[in-house]
Amino acid sequence: MEFTGRKADIFREAARLMRANGYAGTSMRDIASALSIEAASLYNHVASKEDILKEICFSMGDAFNRALQEVNDIYFNAEERLGMAVRAHIRLLTENLDAGHVFLHEWRHLGDPALSQFKKLRDDYEAAFRNILRSGEDEGVFHEVDHKFAVLTILSSLNWVVEWYRPDGGMSPDEIAERLSRFILTGLSKQH
Amino acid sequence: MEFTGRKADIFREAARLMRANGYAGTSMRDIASALSIEAASLYNHVASKEDILKEICFSMGDAFNRALQEVNDIYFNAEERLGMAVRAHIRLLTENLDAGHVFLHEWRHLGDPALSQFKKLRDDYEAAFRNILRSGEDEGVFHEVDHKFAVLTILSSLNWVVEWYRPDGGMSPDEIAERLSRFILTGLSKQH
């Protein structure tokens, strides 16, 4: 996240607490207490609790879209672009585990119009991903599949990383991305 | 879920509300109101709010383990067993979308000792799934992969179904299971 100073502190601690206890389970007093200030002082930096959620969700959503845009702007073949997209996705999630979790699960606490904007951001991302699958078919290297279904399945296996990834575990983010790419491309079976 | 009468009503409405608003975002008054009774009346049927969460999480966890046990008890080859396990998993989730969502995401609000018991239930399930992959390698039909990593990836793509499945959508649960099995086995690529 591109924030600095006090605001960054607030978003960081809020994301950490909301990941652990959910949006409704995290009070403004919890966030303030983590920063050793009073709850009322938070309102000098943010307008409301939902404002904090908005900033976290949209900063992550923007980062995902920018990263995928970059991958799709350069010319590479579909398999290379898939690998790059997977790596970028895994890097963003593993470098922002707390905000990533909030982005993936707590957005449902947004109210309109933020909720609709957020869904659009997510739809854009999925569309850019489908784009890669279509290229792969055009190049004759990917099976013809239901793009919507395939992208949801692929993203689900990427997103679950926030549930089990540990920075001090045995695998680096790029190693995880590499294995996921291979799995997405070739599957489990030897004979098909 | 195997409950009947008033208790079943409570669990059903609680799961629906907790899926939409999270555990902390669902009050006992919300649940009572959905049943047109007073909050205090709920305590004639359940001991506490956490008690409701416990029942939902454990009834789903038990159902998943029983289903997978059944698959593994019958003799079939690994590829058949994988297909049956996937189908059973998708059926359970799509038939219990609300409870499934709570099972997958709200368990973190459990306190010990329930939390530890729940994690054990989940670990048992993952172990039974790894069992299938090991059989597949022994039979020489599956690639040798990191079982822990592979099972997490497979389950993630199955679990994401609760996020996008709509009963009135175009795909039946068994159709979804069929496509997921194929994807898990063969992946996207034509040449590998």
Added chain:
DNA sequence: CCTACCGATCGGTAGG
């Protein structure tokens, strides 16, 4: 960034 405070709502209990 703080003190002091608002009305609303929370999980839960007593007693019937």
Added chain:
DNA sequence: CCTACCGATCGGTAGG
């Protein structure tokens, strides 16, 4: 299953 209620905590504001 209800009325009546408890102490605690909630998001947020006024005013400095």
